[in-house]
Amino acid sequence: MTSEVQSLEDRLLGGLDDEQRTVATTLQGPLCVLAGAGTGKTRAITHRIAYGVHAGVYQPQRLLAVTFTSRAAAEMRSRLRDLGVGGVQARTFHAAALRQLQYFWPQAVGGQLPGLLEHKAQAIAEAARRLRLTVDRAAIRDLASEIEWAKVSMLTPSTYLQGAAGRGEPGGLQPPTVARLFQAYEDVKIDRNLIDFEDVLLVTVGILQEDPKVAAEVREQYRYFVVDEYQDVSPLQQRLLELWLGGREELCVVGDASQTIYSFTGATSAHLLEFGQRFPAATVVKLVRDYRSTPQVVDLANRLLGARRSSGPAADRLWAEPLQLLAQRPAGPAPEFAECSDDEAEAAAVAQRISKLVAAGTEPKDIAVLFRTNGQSEAFEQALTAAGIGYQLRGGERFFNRREVRDALLQLRGAARTQPTGISLGQAVRDVLSSLGYADTAPSGSGATRERWESLSALVALADELSASRGEAFGMPEFVLELHERSAAQHAPAVQGVTLASLHAAKGLEWDAVFLVGLSEGLVPISFADTPTTVDEERRLLYVGITRAREFLHLSWSLSRTPGGRAHRRPSRFLDGLRPGSLRTTASAAGSSSARRRREYRGPAVCRVCGTVLESGAERKVGRCADCPPSYDEGTFESLRAWRLEQAREADVPAFVVFTDATLTAIAEARPGSLDDLAKVAGVGKAKLERYGDAVLELLRGA
Structure with missing residues (x-):
């Protein structure tokens, strides 16, 4: 080995562990990197790119590195510049596709590229007006998310109904109405000569499929591809990647199926899990040495995933065998668990504990409070302000x-x-x-x-x-x-203040001290995670939260929402077997599981009016066919709908998150007279019973 080659290896490979070094030196052919949280995946792939460029295998301008956020792309470009390879393109899928679309549009389509619709709200509101539909702000937001999901899942207005079976009622609208609104939204864009972000990918895919000259030019420009966070690709992004490749195999993907937390946006880990089937000659490398977290934090994360039990064939197919992380840092403090009387008390206790950490030398910017929903932040904002501690709300002003x-x-x-x-x-x-x-x-x-x-x-x-x-x-x-x-x-530097963020917004970040709050049933897992697959995703979301902590980890929950309220809440089922004094499955949880098993095998549900087997979830929820006449009072049902709309506006959530139309119908027909009776109605879980039970009963008594 010459001294020049030795110097290159020392400079670019010297600080890597054996597995990272394998990634960095596997420069050609399909490569799949299964990288656990904190295992240095970005370091491995940036050193791979730099080593390949300096060794003469890659030309910087012929390699495209794709990430999922502009911030991650900017960080990768910064690291590559530090390694002396500033010419490599590191972009998001959308940014890369938009650049190609701007260049090829005149020759492939002709004329000027339509304007880019950055926000869907106004166009959806206009589409609703054309259909004479009444939608509020929360419904518009929910419908925008549904349309985005449909488009990245490569569904059109005409195929939406078939592909969206079982997705509920986004915006409180029935699926056929959503399909009509989807088409009206597309018509609004055409009338205004606009395309949205999903169209950028769709149109680029269309041009590459239909124009061989454009496809050949793109493939000549980019010979090598790296895709980070590959567990989060959508079917549309995967199709675009396949067209970029054009049958070639110079592809490196990096991901962790245990960090798949964006399925609701169309992301799927199936492409990562099936990589070896598509590329039988692929090299697969597992990164399991965790350099981020202490052994105590790593052990808790491993045990959380290891506690998952079989949930049936459909869910099991989407659950990958977790990577068993191996902690590389010295020992640290044991994770803390705290039960509080109510949300206000929990926020005050967290602020007090943060004050002690800051007094002991932890910088506020190295502390985070993570919660399931953005609506939980207010109590912690107030508590930190009262304690004189600065904070930044991630997702607030940029x-x-x-x-x-x-x-x-x-x-x-x-x-x-x-x-x-x-x-x-x-x-x-x-x-x-x-x-x-x-x-x-x-x-x-x-x-x-x-x-x-x-x-x-x-x-x-x-x-x-x-x-x-x-x-x-x-x-x-x-x-x-x-x-x-x-x-x-929008690659912002760290600001001196405690970070408040949702668990989803915390993905890709890390702090010395992390407070995971609101870990009660109904929040983690969230109440509308009502299938084994969605509950599994909630488990992965908590795993992401735990693995954000480098050293100090505090997990807490409250027994009541408000001071003096009924203590109906119980700790998240995910904490069973993790928190001190808890069994893997508590007696109450075991009873619930037995009840679920009895319900699962008691035979098909039939309509109480005509006796026909009920097929849809909405029909089973109300106990009758959609075609059979309802047995509720219309005035009562409309009162419930008006109350639901008011609750949704106050919480700034879609109406169906409070209760779906099917659940409201079931309540109106059952007319429960007590909390116990209301709890028996399908769609009314413990969290919703605590939050809305008294108000619903009072409304029914008034009606």
């Missing part, structure tokens, strides 16, 4: 849209034209931002002044970080260019 950040970019851009000499980049940035209120010491208290300082402080910290990694040649002009690229990708 970092680069903040006024102080926009002002800072203007000042830095001006400073870049008169490059300061004799001082470090970090000091130069400090000098510029001092005119906007930055100081080395944080202001006391919280509020707008503290938030402004935290934004500016994040820019200073980023300047220090990049200066250290890029060297002295990285000056103010380069820093401004970096900020411009990060702004376009």
Whole structure:
């Protein structure tokens, strides 16, 4: 081995473990990397790309790396630049497809590319008006998600009914009505000469399928492909990838089926799990050494997945054998479990525990509070504010849209034209931002002044970080260019404050200390996860939450929603066997399982009016055929619908999340007189009984 080759190997492969090194040196042919949480997958694939470029196997401009978020793409580009291969394209599926569509549209279609519809709400509202449908904001949001799901699942308005069987009533509308609205939405776009984000993929797929010259040109441009988070690809994205490849096998995919948490958007881990069947000659590498979390956190994550039991053939086919993570960090504290009397008490206890961590030296930016739904954040926002602890709400105002950040970019851009000499980049940035209120010491208290300082402080910290990694040649002009690229990708630097985020929004992130809150039945798993497959996804979601923690992990739940309320809640079934003093399956859970088994095998449900076997879930829920006459009072049913709409608006959720039409029908027909009677109605679980039971009974008594 020559000294030059030895130097290259030392520089790019020296810090990798054996499995990562195998990934980095397998440069050709199909490669499947099964990478557990915290196992250094991004490090492995970026070093693979860099090693391949420096070894002369890859030409940077001929390789396309695909990620699922702009932030992840920006981070990959930054890492590749640090490794000396800045010419590699790292983009999301949509960004890569849009770039190709903009280039090929004139020759493949002709004319000017239609405008891009960034938000569907107005177009859906217009489609509803054309059909004379009444939809509120929550229904529009839910219908937008349903249309997105349909399109990435490669369904059209004419095939929607067949493909969407069993998906419920999005926006409170029956499936045939949703199909009509889907078509009306497409008509609105055509009338306005617009395409949406899903159309970008669909049209690109169409052009590549129909135009051999365009397909050949794309395949000549890109010879090698890397796809990160491959467990999250949709059927449409998979089809686009296949067209890019054109039958070739120069593909590296990276994923973890145990982190599949976006099935509701059309994502499926089937492509990852079946990779070896499509490419029999594929090399498969498993990354299981967890460098992120302590052995205590890793053990809890492993046990959570290991506790899953068979849920039937359909669900078992979609459940992959989990990777058994091996912790590489030193031992840390045992995970903490806390039961609280109500939501307010839980938030106060979490804020108090965070105060102790901060006092002991943990930076607020290294702490996160993660919850199942965004509606849970308010109690923790109030508790942290009362404790004088700054926070940032992930999913709130974007970092680069903040006024102080926009002002800072203007000042830095001006400073870049008169490059300061004799001082470090970090000091130069400090000098510029001092005119906007930055100081080395944080202001006391919280509020707008503290938030402004935290934004500016994040820019200073980023300047220090990049200066250290890029060297002295990285000056103010380069820093401004970096900020411009990060702004376009919304790749924000870390802000000094506790992060509040949903479990879904936390994917791909990590913190020293993580608080998983609201871990009670009805929230985790969420109440509308009513099939084995959706419950499995909720288990994976909790797994993602646990594996965000590097060292400290706190899990909590409350017994009641409000102070003084009935203590009807119980800890999440996923904590059985994990929390101290709990069995793998509690007696109540075992009783529920037995009851479910008895219900499952008691024979087909039949209509109580005509005796016909009931086929749909909605029919079984109300106990009669859709064609048979209802036995409820119309006034009572309309009162229930009006009450449901009010509840949905207050919670800012789709109406069917409160109760579906089928459940409302069943309630109206059964007219329960007590909570016990109401609990027997299909679709009314414990969480909904606690949340809505008294109000429903009061409404029925009034009716």
